[in-house]
Amino acid sequence: MIFGASGLLGRSVMRAFGDMTVTGTGLSRTAGGLVAVDATSADAVTGLLGRVRPDVVVNCVGERRPALWAGSPEKARAGNVEAARLIAEGARAFGARLVHVSSDYVFDGTAPPYRPGSPPNPLNEYGRWKLLAEYAVRAACPDAAILRLPVLYGRVQFAGETNLTEIARQVAAGAPVELDDVCVRYPTHADEAAEVCRRLAGALLHGRHPGRVVHWSAEQGLTKYRMALLIARRFGLPAGHVRAGAADAACGDRPVDCRLDAGNLPAALGPVCRRLFDTEFPPAVEPWLTPAGPAGGRRKEDPS
Numbered sequence: 001m002i003f004g005a006s007g008l009l010g011r012s013v014m015r016a017f018g019d020m021t022v023t024g025t026g027l028s029r030t031a032g033g034l035v036a037v038d039a040t041s042a043d044a045v046t047g048l049l050g051r052v053r054p055d056v057v058v059n060c061v062g063e064r065r066p067a068l069w070a071g072s073p074e075k076a077r078a079g080n081v082e083a084a085r086l087i088a089e090g091a092r093a094f095g096a097r098l099v100h101v102s103s104d105y106v107f108d109g110t111a112p113p114y115r116p117g118s119p120p121n122p123l124n125e126y127g128r129w130k131l132l133a134e135y136a137v138r139a140a141c142p143d144a145a146i147l148r149l150p151v152l153y154g155r156v157q158f159a160g161e162t163n164l165t166e167i168a169r170q171v172a173a174g175a176p177v178e179l180d181d182v183c184v185r186y187p188t189h190a191d192e193a194a195e196v197c198r199r200l201a202g203a204l205l206h207g208r209h210p211g212r213v214v215h216w217s218a219e220q221g222l223t224k225y226r227m228a229l230l231i232a233r234r235f236g237l238p239a240g241h242v243r244a245g246a247a248d249a250a251c252g253d254r255p256v257d258c259r260l261d262a263g264n265l266p267a268a269l270g271p272v273c274r275r276l277f278d279t280e281f282p283p284a285v286e287p288w289l290t291p292a293g294p295a296g297g298r299r300k301e302d303p304s
Contacts, residue, residue: 001025001052001096003045004060004086005034008103008154008161009101012194014056017201019067022090039083047088056201059084059137062130077129084133088140097145099197100137103130104217106148108253109183115215116148116261124253137188138212145200146213153281154190159288163187167224168285171231174241181225181244182259189275190217199269210268215260220277224248227281233284235289238243242303 002017004010005024025048039061040045047059061083063076084100091098105127106120122128124158137144153164160166164187170177195217203210222230225244228265232239248254266272287294 001049001054001056002060003037003039003083004062006030006259007060007062008152008156009141009149009190009193010060012154012190012196013060015191016194016198017058023054033080036164040078040089041081042086045083045086045090046093049094049096052095052259053094055205056099057087057096058101058197058201059087060089060101062101062133063126073125077125080126080129081132081136082196085140087137088137088144091144092141097139098141098203099204100133100144100146101197102134102146102148102213102258104148104150104186104215104258105125105255106134107255108224109166109258112257112259114215114258116211116215123255126176127255134213140211143209144212145202145204145210147197147200148186148213148215149193150186150217150258150260152190152193153284155284156288160292162284163224164227164281167228167287167290168231171228171237171242172289173291176241178242178243178245178247179224179228180246180248180254181223182246182249182256184221184223185227186217186219186221186275187217187227187281189277189280190218192218192272192275194273196265196269199272203269203291208268210265212265214265214268215262216265216272217260217262218274218277221257221259222277225250230278230281231285236284237289241275 002013002024005014006026006029026034030036039155063079107114108121152163159169228242
């Protein structure tokens with residue numbers, strides 16, 4: 001069972017488990033046979049797990065967008081923390097193995113690379129919520145595997161679903177814009193992260209536990225500004241309107257460099273196909289380089 005299967009990572013995880021019997025859940029986006037479930041409702045989570053009795057649960061539920069942290073903090077907190085606790089309690093109650101997805105934002109970005117045992121010190125509400133979710137999962141389901149990931153990209157359903165597609169829209173728009181050139185991200189393809197989720201689930205089902213907390217990340221670090229320049233160069237777009245700045249770093253609540261050390265995971269899971277950003281980003285952003293977005297595609301910015 002994949003909780004949060006309507007999101008970017010969740011859709012990729014559904015495909016990664018496509019040769020198995022999979023139940024995916026969403027809150028309001030339930031196209032393609034997803035089950036509508038409010039993951040912050042104990043009755044809804046328990047009821048579904050009790051009916052399906054899955055062997056493995058992957059929790060991809062979470063709210064990463066800063067606008068919602070500020071606009072609906074209690075709702076965002078519930079989606080990141082309460083949902084994690086309920087899913088973990090349900091997984092344990094019905095004997096399912098659990099892979100819980102967390103974030104590199106549990107670290108403060110001052111001492112990379114971060115190993116699974118490095119002390120967390122989140123700088124913002126999202127990071128604190130993800131850390132609280134880890135604690136809740138560990139308490140409710142001690143055998144769960146917690147997988148920390150960096151920012152993800154891939155084929156999206158709306159431009160605001162990833163930082164990368166938002167940047168692409170800003171590059172293509174031609175209006176003056178300042179993008180942070182201090183905070184380093186490690187954009188990782190959602191399909192690559194999904195393959196790691198599948199490998200983790202398989203290990204747990206076969207009685208192997210790679211670690212209570214594990215890391216996975218791409219190795220190439222980029223700032224938002226550097227991503228913008230790559231997009232402009234790849235598609236022959238002007239970039240004079242894009243200025244390098246320090247807005248994210250200056251606000252004080254964005255880690256400067258949360259590079260995750262994932263060196264020990266391939267040995268535990270077997271080789272995972274690495275997707276190079278320079279090769280993979282063009283098809284992810286090309287549909288969003290026009291004001292109308294993809295032909296016949298979804299244009300609304302609200303993912304609900």
